[in-house]
Amino acid sequence: MKPAFNLIPLLTLLLPALAQAADPAPSPATDLAGSLGQMLFGLVVVIALLIACLWAIKRLSQPRNAAGVxxxxxxxxxxxxxxxxxxxxxxxxxxxxxxxxxxxxxxxxxxxxxxxxxxxxxxxxxxxxxxxxxxxxxxxxxxxxx
Structure with missing residues (x-):
């Protein structure tokens, strides 16, 4: 057997470990900021949907007869x-x-x-x-x- 073929399985095992070591783990501050931003974005979306639904209910509940008969x-x-x-x-x-x-x-x-x-x-x-x-x-x- 040639020595190059013996290195391929070894490299396939070592490459993911090397890639993980090259990318440092995100710091807790950036993880917290990302989670907080995501939560605030979701809150804004829910409040916007609530306001839109209330506006639609108000708009649809107005009387249809403009003359007031x-x-x-x-x-x-x-x-x-x-x-x-x-x-x-x-x-x-x-x-x-x-x-x-x-x-x-x-x-x-x-x-x-x-x-x-x-x-x-x-x-x-x-x-x-x-x-x-x-x-x-x-x-x-x-x-x-x-």
Whole structure:
């Protein structure tokens, strides 16, 4: 056998070890900086995706009717899945019964016949669920009553 053939297996075993010795291991500071940079980049990407999703939700949830033909005046639950809803459409106010799978007109009245919010507040009833106003009036009644 020739001596050159004996050196080839020896060189194939020694070359990876020599290459590893030539490249020094990265220092802990550069490894930490790289990991920190990668983490911050991922955080920025996640926050950017969150902001984009919130913007899309806001954009898609805006009402489609630009003219504002319908206006919901109020709603109240009359059962676990049933509601009575007041809807103003032009000069009319509709009283609608809403249940899963059906919407029925219960009553139709003129908007002028419907009590305004200012008149309702003068009488003491809270038109829009104003708890602070109701609580203030209840305290006044309690003070004057006793």
């Amino acid at each position: 319908l206006k919901v005046l109020g709603a109240t639950a009359v059962g676990p899945r049933e509601r009575v809803v007041l809807v103003e459409t032009g000069p009319k106010v509709l009283v609608l019964g809403v249940a899963p799978g059906s919407v029925r007109t219960l009553h139709v009245m003129e908007a002028s016949d419907f009590p305004s919010e200012a008149a309702t507040n003068e009488t003491g009833a809270a038109a829009n669920g104003d708890f602070s106003g109701w609580f203030r009036k209840a305290l006044e009644r309690r003070r004057h009553g006793s």
